Amino acid sequence: MGHKRGMAESAIVAPNATEISVTDLSSALRRTLEDRFAYVRVRGEISGYRGPHSSGHVYFCLKDAGARLDAVIWRTTFLRMRIKPEEGLEVVATGKITTFANKSSYQLVVESIAPAGVGALMALLEARRRALAAEGLFDPARKRSLPYLPRVVGVVTSPTGAVIRDILHRLADRFPVHVIVWPVRVQGETSAAEVARAIDGFNALEPGGRIPRPDLLIVARGGGSLEDLWSFNEEIVVRAAFESRIPLISAVGHETDWTLVDHVADIRAPTPTAAAELSVPVRSELLARLADLDGRGRGAMLRLGQRRRGDLRALIRALPSGEAMLAGPRQRVDQARTAIGARARKGFDARALGLALLSRRLARHSPRAQAATLRERFRALEQRLARGGVGLTQRFREALAQATNAEAREGRRDAQRRVDRLAAAKKRWSATLAAEWRRTRERASAAPILEGRLRRAFRDAVLRRRAALIAVAQVLGAVGYRNVLARGFALVRNQKGVPLRRAAEIGVPQILHIEFFDGEVAATAGAKRPLTRAARRRRDNDEQQSLF
Secondary structure (H helix, E strand, O other), rough: HHHHHHHHHHHHHHHOOOOOOOHHHHHHHHHHHHHHOOOOOEEEEEOOOOOOOOOOOOOEEEEEOOOOOEEEEOHHHHHHHHOOOOOOOOEEEEEEEEEHHHHHHEEEEEEEEOOOOOOHHHHHHHHHHHHHHHOOOOOOHHHEEEEEEEEEEEEEEOOHHHHHHHHHHHHHHHHEEEEEEEEEEOOOHHHHHHHHHHHHHHHOOOOOOOOOOOOOOEEEOOOOOOOHHHHHOHHHHHHHOOOOOOEEEEOOOOOOOOOOOHHOOOOOOHHHHHHHHOOOOOHHHHHHHHHHHHHHHHHHHHHHHHHHHHHHHHHHHHOOOOHHHHHHHHHHHHHHHHHHHHHHHHHHHHHHHHHHHHHHHHOOOOOOHHHHHHHHHHHHHHHHHHHHHHHHHHHHHHHHHHHHHHHHHHOOOHHHHHHHHHHHHHHHHHHHHHHHHHHHHHHHHHHHHHHHHHHHHHHHHHHHHHHHHHHHHHHHHHHHHHHHHHHOOOOEEEOOOOOOOOOOHOOOOOOEEEEEEOOOEEEEEOOOOOHHHHHHHHHHHEEEEEEO
């Protein structure tokens, strides 16, 4: 009865309450939470972290043993964070509480994250070290040796701290070199990105450019807590040091401080001052060492010269004198010169005698000589004809006188017969002399024709001999070995000048004379005996059979 009365009273009172919308109620709750919890620090374990969303925002949960709180990190805040969220990491998240009206839930808008104590930070550092080591970033085999004397040293550090002054002062004391400082923040949210950009920037410099590319890099920072040195444990810095093509020295913190950059660097220096000492040698010690090496080198050269001078004197005493060595060859040269002179004179004399004989024969058979001989014979015949005519006339007169006397004595008849015989004899003699004179005159008139024929015959004979000589020269050039040498072959002779036609004729070792088309060189057969043609054929057959 009482229950029914309470329900009736509620139904009567309810219509008097102010009605609000769901949106207004959600807004009122949101303002209440944001005003009450505008700045909170929440400690818990990260759960449900899957990396940045496609929008760039990050969503995860913070939980402990009794509760669970949704959290969100906006994209711009996430990019500025030095410590990134990781699954299972216990952190202290700083931010404000707000609501998400679409789901009637509340969440923490995170503005910064810090590991929950040194133990958690060390656990994060150890997990990151194991992950990078598994990728091979800390492999000792990839570490490089430092240049002995770099010309340019690049330093990545803060330009206002004591570290850069210590490095510059130590370099100036040991060996002054060109130093290029890339200023960066060594602590804070943006320090890791600045250090990575500095390492990449030094590697991007062109050798020989306006800004010289360093031969060595030093990444340095003074001592501090684990949180202060955390920038040098970031993955972006470690990967930049790993990808550096320039040798790198890590000098972060004091001797007892260790960071991940120390593991990936080529050399780890305990302090920035020690990094400067590792970079360059001591100039005075280097000069002293060079002076000592120079003195030792001069002494060694002096001792070597004295030893070689002594060896040369011993060889000079053992070797025969130059006159004695040249006496035999000189005598052979004199004998050869005498023999060559005698043979040359004998040959010249024989050639001169043969030439004289040929000249005389040629003179006798020349057209001029034959024409002169014919002219002499013609004049002799003329003289004989003249003398014969006079003698014949005289004899005719004498015979006529005798015939006259005989006629007187013996009678006219016998005298007439003698006169007739003498007349017939004179006529025959005259006819014979006239015929001989005509033949001689014809031969004399034919002398120029014979001379021309002889000249043409001599010229034809010379042309035939020249053509035959050219043909013989062509045949000699075709079958001669020099044309073969011009095609890329070589002629091998032994010390006596005898050609070697087979590989088996070559002894080991043996001095060979190899003649090419443009000259001759000397060579020595090696210890390995050359293969004969049959052996090379067997070797080629074996190699071809091995293919199958």
